[in-house]
Structure formats: structure tokens, C-alpha cells
Amino acid sequence: MTFVIPVLLFTLIVEALLLMVLGVSRLLLPRGPVTLTINEDKPLEVAAGESLLNVLYGQEIYIPSACGGKGTCGYCKVTVRKGDTTPLATELEFLSMAERDAGVRLACQIRLMESIHIALPPEILSAREYASTVKAVRDLTPTIKEITFELSPEDHLDFACGQYVQVRIPNDQSPEGFVFRAYSIASPSTERGIVTLNVKLVEGGIGSTWLHSLRPGDPVLFTGPYGEWAPDPARHLVLIGGGVGMAPMRSIILSLLAERPDQRISLFFGARTESELLYHDHFSVLMKDQPRFSYIPALSDAPKSTWEGETGFIHQVFLRRFDEPGETTQAFLCGPPPMIDGALTALEDLGVDEDAVFYDKF
Ligand SMILES: Cc1cc2nc3c(=O)[nH]c(=O)nc-3n(C[C@H](O)[C@H](O)[C@H](O)COP(=O)(O)OP(=O)(O)OC[C@H]3O[C@@H](n4cnc5c(N)ncnc54)[C@H](O)[C@@H]3O)c2cc1C
Ligand code: FES
Known part of the structure; x- marks a missing residue:
């Protein structure tokens, strides 16, 4: 008999807790489909509970997502017009105050619990x-x-x-x-x-x-x-980078030399050793053929006996060799983070407008 009351009490508490959990989960878990409206299009009925990023991919809308939805790249931005506009703590480091005010969020961090209306720019929809x-x-x-x-x-x-x-x-x-x-x-x-x-x-x-x-x-x-970047044909374009930062710079050089007869381009490319100078022979020949293009490679770890070019860090070489005014210069930087940081300071010292500088660190 002495055990009956405690056992009854225990059972009642467990049941009360179970009811509470069920109640809360009914409030939190999505019920049925929700709608997704993109720009002014017709609302689409989509499964609830999925991340917005996955739902968009399911609809063959390929917004950028360099980290595959882990919330670490900050690339999957969408503007929420109607729905949950409050970013999670994980999103804050990727959103400026202006973006937060405008309802910008990371699609991979939005779980579709209710209908949502988002805005996407046309260039994203064409990917x-x-x-x-x-x-x-x-x-x-x-x-x-x-x-x-x-x-x-x-x-x-x-x-x-x-x-x-x-x-x-x-x-x-x-x-x-x-x-x-x-x-x-x-x-x-x-x-x-x-x-x-x-x-x-x-x-x-x-x-x-x-x-x-x-x-x-x-x-x-x-x-x-x-990705968006529009070079100004009236300004001298300076490219500073290293490593696989070469990739976009090679595309820029070959595209603009073919498409813009007046565009001047200077490539400053830094590496440790000569074996890390991508496309070195190609750019050395191109410079001779194209007076609008100059190529200045520099090695930070060069053997004195064989290398006759520039030595040291590429941003220092840029400051030594580049003698044009900052106001008529624009820059595209791509390479490892310490190199980009050095180049940004060098461009600031030269007086290049902040909005004429574009960079990607990787
Ligand atoms: C817009 C953009 C453009 C890019 N363009 C290029 C490009 O042209 N060429 C290119 O090679 N890469 C480029 N990258 C980087 C590329 O997307 C990958 O991040 C990179 O290839 C590593 O991916 P992974 O899957 O091999 O490594 P993961 O499996 O993602 O990472 C494995 C481990 O390596 C570490 N790690 C990741 N990246 C690096 C790194 N670069 N150096 C040292 N450790 C690292 C991670 O922290 C992790 O511990 C670009 C990235 C962005 C965002
Ligand atoms: S996909 Fe990278 S932050 Fe969303």
C-alpha cells in the first residue's frame, strides 16, 4: 500500500510531461504543405519542414551554395518578403545591417514551417x-x-x-x-x-x-x-593574386583582351617558387604580343641563381612597380587571405576608391 501513492504520482507526472511534449511538437512541427512564392510568380505548394535551399533545388532553382547548406559560406542569400524575416544567430555574421533590415536571410537556415514569399534576382533564376x-x-x-x-x-x-x-x-x-x-x-x-x-x-x-x-x-x-562583377573600361585594371586565384584572373585577361580594344590590364601574380607560377610561359608571351597587357610575377622564396624576376610579397612588388594614379585604377584580387589583406592595404595607400576594388579570398 505504501508504494501505491508514489507509483500513481509518478505515472501522472510522466503522462503530464508526455502531453506537454505532444502539445509543443504539434505547435512546432509543420502540418501539411506550405506555399512558396518567388517574385511575382504563382505560389507553389511544397513540402513543409524542409530547408528553403533544398526546396529551391527541388524546383531546379540553383541559388549559390558554396558550403552545401552548412551555413558557413553565406552565399545562399534570399530576400524574404513575407514569412520569417528574423535571422538565426548562425546567419548574423553574413548579413549587413542593411540586409537584415531588408529581410535578407540564408536559404539553408530557413526551415519551411509556414508559407513564404521571397525575392530572387533574375540572374540567379537563370542559373x-x-x-x-x-x-x-x-x-x-x-x-x-x-x-x-x-x-x-x-x-x-x-x-x-x-x-x-x-x-x-x-x-x-x-x-x-x-x-x-x-x-x-x-x-x-x-x-x-x-x-x-x-x-x-x-x-x-x-x-x-x-x-x-x-x-x-x-x-x-x-x-x-x-557572381557579379563589372569592370570599368575607362580604368586601368590591376589584377593581384596567387595560387588558384589565377582562375578568374585568367578568364578576365583573355576575355577583356578579346572584347575590349582599349582595356589596359596589369597582372601581379605572387608565388613561393617558380613551379607555382601558373601559365607563366603563356603570360610572358602574351605580354610581348599585347602592349595593353603587362605581367609581373614575383617569387617570395626564389633561388637567387636562377630567377631574374621580382622577389618578395606581391603587394610590395605592386607598390614598387605600379606608377599610375589611384583615381584611374580598379582592382580585382583573388588568392589566399593574407595576400588579399596585404593587397587591400597597398591599394588603399595608392588611393584607389574602395568601390573600385573587388576581391575573393580562397
Ligand atoms: C566563389 C568561390 C570560388 C572558388 N574557386 C576555386 C578555384 O577556382 N579553385 C580551387 O581550387 N578552389 C576554389 N574555391 C574553393 C573550393 O570551393 C573548395 O572550397 C576547395 O576546393 C576545398 O574543397 P574540398 O571539398 O576539397 O575540401 P573540404 O572537404 O570542403 O575540406 C576538407 C578540409 O580542408 C580544409 N580546407 C578547405 N579548403 C581549404 C583550402 N583552400 N586550403 C586548406 N585547407 C582547406 C577544410 O577546412 C577541411 O578541414 C572557391 C571557393 C569559392 C567560394
Ligand atoms: S549554403 Fe552556405 S551558407 Fe547557405
């Missing part, structure tokens, strides 16, 4: 998936490969120099069976049937290891193109 085959693979440096994909003859990719694509990498560990990784296009925008990438092997890296294993004839899917 699509492309099927290609590997046309050629060659070593550029001991760790960087040049990989060229070829589209089918009836297809082509319209892109602007400086843009990037996202390659779909097969991956058993992810629930979808694949992840996306971003790679800058290294080929000129005048060649629309092929896409060339420069891929650096990252030890243990999912995407770079798979890409380095590709052979001619292998199928590859990618989405794009992504």
Missing part, C-alpha cells in the same frame, strides 16, 4: 544545371590541375569573366548523395562550349580529391554561372 564531360586534364603545378569540361554541341554557357560554377560532387556521407563546391571559371567568356577550372588539391578534401581523380570522358554536372 541552371549543365551536363558535361571531361575534355582534358593537365598538371599546372605539383598541386593544381587544369580541368576542362565540354558541353554537348547543342548547349552553351553564357557567362561573364570573373564568374564561378558549382560542381556537383558525388558524396555518400551527405543525405542527398552529393555536395556542391564552387570553382571559378578560368576560360574566356568567348568560349561558350567549354568550361576550364584550376583546382588545387586540398588534403582530405571531398571536392578537390574527386576533381583530381577525373579522366577525359568522365561525366560532370555543374550549376551556374554565379
